[in-house]
Amino acid sequence: MRCWIFAMLVCALTWPGLAADWLHWRGPEQNGAARDTGLPSEWSASGLNLLWKQPYGGRSTPVICQGRVYIINGAEPGNVREQERVMCFDADMGKLLWEYRFNIFHTDIVTNRVGWANLAADAETGYVYAHGIQGLLLCLSPDGKVVWSRSLTEEFGRISGYGGRVTTPIVDEDRVIVHFLNASWGDQGRGGHRFVALDKRTGKILWWSEPGGQPLDTLYSVPVVAVINGERLVICGGADGALHALQSRTGKPVWSFPFSKRGVNPSPVVAGSRVFITHGDENLDTNEMGGVYCVDAAHVYNHTPKLLWRRLGILAGLASPALHQNRLYVADNSAKLHCLDAITGETLWEHKYGTMARGSPVWADGKIYVMEVAGKLHILQPTDRACKTIHSFSNPLGPHGEVIENNGTPAVWKGRLYFTTGEALYCLATKESREGKVPPMPSEPPPSPTDEPAWLQIVPADVVLEPGGQVKFTAKVYTAKGQFLREVQPEEWTLPVPQAPSTTPEGKPAPQPPPLRGTIQNGVFQADPKIPAQQGYVQARLGKLTARARVRVAPRIPLSQTFDSLPEGAVPAGWINASGKFVIAADPTNPQNKVLKKLAHNPNPLLARAIAFITTPHVSDYTIEADLMATERRRNLPDMGVINSRYSLTLDGNKQRLLLRTWEARRPEDAPPDAVPGRINAKLDFPWKANVWYRFKLRVSVVDGKGVLQGKVWPRDEPEPKDWTITAEDPIPNIQGAAGLYAYATGITATSPGAEAYFDNVRIYPNR
Numbered sequence: 001m002r003c004w005i006f007a008m009l010v011c012a013l014t015w016p017g018l019a020a021d022w023l024h025w026r027g028p029e030q031n032g033a034a035r036d037t038g039l040p041s042e043w044s045a046s047g048l049n050l051l052w053k054q055p056y057g058g059r060s061t062p063v064i065c066q067g068r069v070y071i072i073n074g075a076e077p078g079n080v081r082e083q084e085r086v087m088c089f090d091a092d093m094g095k096l097l098w099e100y101r102f103n104i105f106h107t108d109i110v111t112n113r114v115g116w117a118n119l120a121a122d123a124e125t126g127y128v129y130a131h132g133i134q135g136l137l138l139c140l141s142p143d144g145k146v147v148w149s150r151s152l153t154e155e156f157g158r159i160s161g162y163g164g165r166v167t168t169p170i171v172d173e174d175r176v177i178v179h180f181l182n183a184s185w186g187d188q189g190r191g192g193h194r195f196v197a198l199d200k201r202t203g204k205i206l207w208w209s210e211p212g213g214q215p216l217d218t219l220y221s222v223p224v225v226a227v228i229n230g231e232r233l234v235i236c237g238g239a240d241g242a243l244h245a246l247q248s249r250t251g252k253p254v255w256s257f258p259f260s261k262r263g264v265n266p267s268p269v270v271a272g273s274r275v276f277i278t279h280g281d282e283n284l285d286t287n288e289m290g291g292v293y294c295v296d297a298a299h300v301y302n303h304t305p306k307l308l309w310r311r312l313g314i315l316a317g318l319a320s321p322a323l324h325q326n327r328l329y330v331a332d333n334s335a336k337l338h339c340l341d342a343i344t345g346e347t348l349w350e351h352k353y354g355t356m357a358r359g360s361p362v363w364a365d366g367k368i369y370v371m372e373v374a375g376k377l378h379i380l381q382p383t384d385r386a387c388k389t390i391h392s393f394s395n396p397l398g399p400h401g402e403v404i405e406n407n408g409t410p411a412v413w414k415g416r417l418y419f420t421t422g423e424a425l426y427c428l429a430t431k432e433s434r435e436g437k438v439p440p441m442p443s444e445p446p447p448s449p450t451d452e453p454a455w456l457q458i459v460p461a462d463v464v465l466e467p468g469g470q471v472k473f474t475a476k477v478y479t480a481k482g483q484f485l486r487e488v489q490p491e492e493w494t495l496p497v498p499q500a501p502s503t504t505p506e507g508k509p510a511p512q513p514p515p516l517r518g519t520i521q522n523g524v525f526q527a528d529p530k531i532p533a534q535q536g537y538v539q540a541r542l543g544k545l546t547a548r549a550r551v552r553v554a555p556r557i558p559l560s561q562t563f564d565s566l567p568e569g570a571v572p573a574g575w576i577n578a579s580g581k582f583v584i585a586a587d588p589t590n591p592q593n594k595v596l597k598k599l600a601h602n603p604n605p606l607l608a609r610a611i612a613f614i615t616t617p618h619v620s621d622y623t624i625e626a627d628l629m630a631t632e633r634r635r636n637l638p639d640m641g642v643i644n645s646r647y648s649l650t651l652d653g654n655k656q657r658l659l660l661r662t663w664e665a666r667r668p669e670d671a672p673p674d675a676v677p678g679r680i681n682a683k684l685d686f687p688w689k690a691n692v693w694y695r696f697k698l699r700v701s702v703v704d705g706k707g708v709l710q711g712k713v714w715p716r717d718e719p720e721p722k723d724w725t726i727t728a729e730d731p732i733p734n735i736q737g738a739a740g741l742y743a744y745a746t747g748i749t750a751t752s753p754g755a756e757a758y759f760d761n762v763r764i765y766p767n768r
Contacts (some may be wrong), residue, residue, distance in 0.1 A: 020438040022411040022418075025061040025118035025168060026360070028438045030224040031269045032322030032329070034364040034412035035436025041367065041379060042391040043428050051416060051429040052094030056087055058115050058420035059407035060168075063128070065121035066142065067091050069413075069427075070128050071420055074114035075101050078668045081732050082679060084114050084132045086140060091413060094427060098144035102136055103734055104663045104679070105646035106153045106611065109133040111666055113164025118222065122171045122200055129169045129176050129200075133160060134663075137169065137178060139203060148203035154617040154738040155464070157184040157577035159191065159606060161218040165265070168222040170234075172248050176200045177223060177234055181215055185535050185571075186498055186513075186550065189579025191215065191606060193239035193263075195223075196462075197251060205462040208550075209251030215239035217263030222320070226270040227442040228297045231481040235275055235297075237264025241284070243277045245297060245305075247482030250455050255300045257307075259284055259293055267320040267360075269328075271342060273298035274308065280317020280333050290315035292330055292338075294345060309345035314338055319360040319409075322368070327382075331357040335372055339382060351387035353378045360409045369417060371406035377419065395421050444483060453477035453485055456545035458523075458538070464552045464616055468529030473549060475523065475540050490540035493520045496548070498536055504569040505580050505599055511567040516551055527553045533574030552576075554616045557739075558765040561614070563594045572596070576613040576738075587758065588631065589691065595629075598638070600745030600754040608754070609744040611643055614764065620645060620736035621767050623699040627716050627760040632690035636747030640757035642696045643740035645733075647680065649698040649711040649726070650742060651688055653755065658686035660698075660711050660726045662734060682728040686713065693760075695720070700734075701767050707733025739764045 020028040020035070027034055040049035058073040068088050075085040085101040104114065117131045126142040135153030140146060152158035159181040160166060169178040175197040183191040188208075193215045197206040221237030225248055233245045233254060241260035246253050262281035269276050275297050280290045291312045295305040316338075319331040326342040335354030340347055359371030361380075367390075368380040375395035381388050395404040410419040415433025419426055455478040463471050473493075477485045495518070501510040516536035517528040525538050533555040537548045554574050555561075561572065563584050571578040580599075587593040602608060624644045630637050630653060637653025647662045661678035668675075676683045688694065693716040701708050707730030714721050741759050748754030 020413070020436060021066065021121070021123055022062070022064040022413050023121040023123060024170060025063065025222060025409065026224070026267060026269070026320065027362070027412065031271070031324070032320065032360055032362050033324040034362065035438060036412050036415040037365050037434045037436065038415040038430050038432030039365040039367060039412070039417055040428050040430050043393060045396070049428050049430055051427040053427070054089060054094055054096060054425045055423065056425050057423040058425070059113070059422070060115055060118040060420070061409040062411045062418045062420065062425070063119045063121045064091055064411055064413040064418065065123065065128065066126050068097065068142065069418055069425070070119050070121065071425060072115040072117070072119055072130055073420070074111065075099070077111050077114070078670070080679060082111065082666065083732065084134070086119065086128065086130050086138070088144060089425065091427075100140055100144050100146070102132060102138070103646070103732060104132070104134045104666070105734060105737070107134050107160045107663070108665045109160055109164045109166070111668070116164040117166040117220070118168040120169045120171050120176070125201065127200065129171065131166055131169050131178055133164065133166050135160065139176070139200070147201070150198070150203055151617040152180060152182070154576065154613050156188070157182045159183070159218070163218065165218040165220045167220055170223050170225065171200055172225045172234070174200055175206060175248065177248070179223070179236060181218060181239060183580065184576050185552065185579055186537070191580070195234070195246065195251060204460045206459055207251035207457060207461050209246050209253060211244040211246050211253035211256060212238040212240040212242055215263065216241055216261065219263035219265055221264050222267040224268055224270055227444055228273045230444050232444055233297070235268050235270065237266065237268065237277060239263040243268060243275065243295070249484060250457055250478050250482045252455060252482060255297065255303050255305050257293070257295050257305055259291070265317055269321055269323040271323055271326070274342065275305070276321055276323065276328055276342065278314065278316035278321055278330055280315040283312060286312065288312045290317065290332070292316065292321070292328070292340060292345070294342070311340065311345050311347070319357045322361045322363050324363040329361045329363060329368060331361050331370060333357060337361060337368070337370065337380065337387065339387065348384065349386050351380065351389070353380060353389055358407045362410045362412065364412045364417075369410045371408060371410070371419065373405050373407060375403045375406055375421070377406065395423070398423070444481070447479050447483045447485060451479045451485065453488075453542065453545060454480035455482065456490070456540060456542050456547040458540050458547045458549045460549060462550040464554050465527050466556050467532055467553055468527055469553070470524060470526040471551070473523040473525065473538060473540070475542065475547070477542065477545070488542055490523070490542045492541040493523060494539045494541070495520055496537055496539045504583055506583065506601065508569050511570045513570070525551065532559070533572065535573050555614060557615065557619055557622055559614070559763070561762040562760065563596055566594065568594065577610055578612040581607055581610040582612050587760070589629065589693070593760070596741070596759040598640070598743035598745055598757040600633070600638070600748055600756045603748040603754070608748060611740045611742045613738040613740045614762070615739045617738045618736055619739065621701055622739065623697065623765055623767055624739045625695065625697045625763045626741065627693050627695055629693040629758045630690050631756045633747040633753065633755040636755045637690060638746050638755040638757045639744040641742045642698050643738070643742055644698040645700040645735070646737035647698070647700055647709055647734060648742055649696060649713070651686065651694070651713065653746060656685065656687050658684045658711070658713055658726055660709055660728050662730070680709070680728050680730050682726055684726050693717070699767060702733050702735060706731055
């Protein structure tokens with residue numbers, strides 16, 4: 001084996017040119033095709049064409065950058081120490097170089113969906129970017145150190161669904177771009193599908209964009225970058241069932257093509273100006289399911305590209321297509337591969353290779369490599385009019401005779417094939433393995449000195465401050481095609497009055513939110529130190545061009561929050577994910593008092609169940625207290641509680657129990673039927689009543705490397721009990737995390753509201 005690896009290294013070192021690193025999950029050309037040669041036509045786990053193997057699996061695609069292979073997966077599943085992790089291996093020898101583990105929280109995604117999103121890598125810096133199921137967006141250095149991180153859930157109200165649909169980031173120039181469904185505050189208070197670009201070195205937000213309409217579904221389509229008509233575009237499927245294109249440097253929407261009645265999961269591929277996309281749901285103009293679409297992005301009318309052709313009835317809603325030399329390879333949901341002429345859409349051949357497909361096909365060296373969910377890797381031999389399977393490998397069964405699934409897609413580097421099964425990472429190669437040369441992406445013509453500015457951008461586009469904090473904004477102008485011209489000094493900086501919604505979610509007149517309170521001069525905003533929390537916008541004007549940045553002033557601890565000074569129908573300023581789900585209202589037990597009410601008029605789980613995040617995610621070692629009260633509807637009580645450092649202390653209304661948990665969706669396979677889900681899952685029978693105010697108290701601290709979790713709940717009118725009501729210990733504690741309030745409204749019907757939860761007298765203070 002060592003001689004074999006040495007021979008491969010010699011070949012790699014003597015072959016001219018640089019390897020085409022696999023930085024995007026669909027390869028250097030983002031189309032699922034590789035130009036490498038000498039890839040294996042067969043292999044075996046006993047050694048045939050097996051360069052190396054490591055016993056670490058995954059469900060996504062490896063990325064390869066600067067001689068290193070990176071994967072994301074779950075660590076210690078079924079154990080209380082279960083986490084998500086990024087792993088790094090030497091691409092030549094397979095040696096594990098490092099791993100970075102991080103906790104899971106605030107998600108409905110279960111154990112077997114951990115590590116759903118693919119990684120992305122940057123050739124310039126060597127940085128690797130991961131989007132975890134809990135909403136952490138991590139930038140890791142080549143040696144496994146955290147360069148920067150953002151908590152998308154706690155900072156921006158990112159939404160994750162049970163199915164594990166977590167979106168993959170991409171890197172373009174100096175930007176990391178990721179999209180997701182979220183609801184936070186202000187113009188993002190309503191749930192929407194949004195794209196965000198961050199500085200790849202610092203995590204600073206460069207722009208937000210919301211090109212589509214109302215989301216129909218969660219999704220995991222991965223963007224691709226293309227230059228079409230001299231315009232650098234990011235093209236991606238949308239949660240509204242459309243294909244969207246936006247300028248990569250500005251986020252400006254360019255065109256949209258609606259075609260599906262559900263969210264789009266496959267990634268597009270591009271050839272010249274032709275863009276291809278597939279789906280597996282109902283089409284807009286026919287009840288026939290599924291389809292393959294080809295649009296011409298060089299001919300856009302009324303913000304819609306020209307439809308060149310479509311093929312209906314191909315249910316391809318899970319895997320993404322591959323494209324090579326005008327052949328479009330589409331794996332449908334039932335693992336049949338369709339080869340279409342990319343010019344005409346004509347079917348050239350079909351080949352049934354399995355029973356269920358999630359992994360996408362990869363074309364390389366005249367072969368197609370594709371994974372089947374039922375634990376198989378297939379090597380196919382396509383021709384112009386036919387295809388045959390030339391080799392299939394089945395994973396060894398698991399310890400209980402179970403099938404080890406394949407959900408990922410292979411990567412190609414230096415003529416080698418890298419892929420993960422549910423339990424292992426493999427590298428396959430032959431003595432003839434050689435890298436291919438990848439042509440550069442089409443370039444844009446340089447902007448003309450006479451080009452007029454058409455787009456104004458201010459950076460950072462979204463910022464969080466403390467009371468009295470300040471930030472310096474920079475203004476930039478771009479051409480109509482999104483090319484950077486220069487930095488500018490705007491003619492005017494203002495703090496505009498935010499637009500008020502027409503009504504509250506209950507249909508009542510909505511109060512007018514105030515503008516930011518502070519000063520803005522020469523692009524420097526300083527928040528009023530006397531205002532503990534606020535939100536609003538900074539606006540710049542240059543001629544007829546305007547641009548806005550979002551500014552949140554988050555409360556610092558210690559904090560005492562009552563709601564009497566706020567108008568009914570409002571939400572507390574500076575809080576995340578409160579709009580549309582919570583509202584200031586009169587106390588049902590004392591109408592002279594104002595409280596925060598969890599709305600219970602919409603049965604959609606994304607609205608009926610919510611956490612309102614109060615602080616930033618960077619606070620630690622604190623206690624949160626609050627008064628909570630519930631109403632009863634049709635013998636239903638809500639769930640309600642408080643959040644501290646990504647742990648929840650909740651009263652489970654209909655089951656009459658008290659829970660102290662984190663990663664509440666996790667349920668080990670061997671758990672008894674009556675077990676409470678959660679990585680930490682303490683429970684206690686706790687009878688409680690409607691229309692009675694209870695005081696909640698949750699303290700989280702770290703002692704000798706372990707998390708000490710202590711909770712109390714008691715009727716507010718009674719003295720605080722001396723002992724803690726419920727406690728737990730966490731061997732891998734959440735060191736920090738935003739404070740918040742939680743409620744799940746139950747008993748909602750189409751004609752009447754459900755059980756409501758009310759909050760008052762919130763206190764957050766350091767433990768010391």
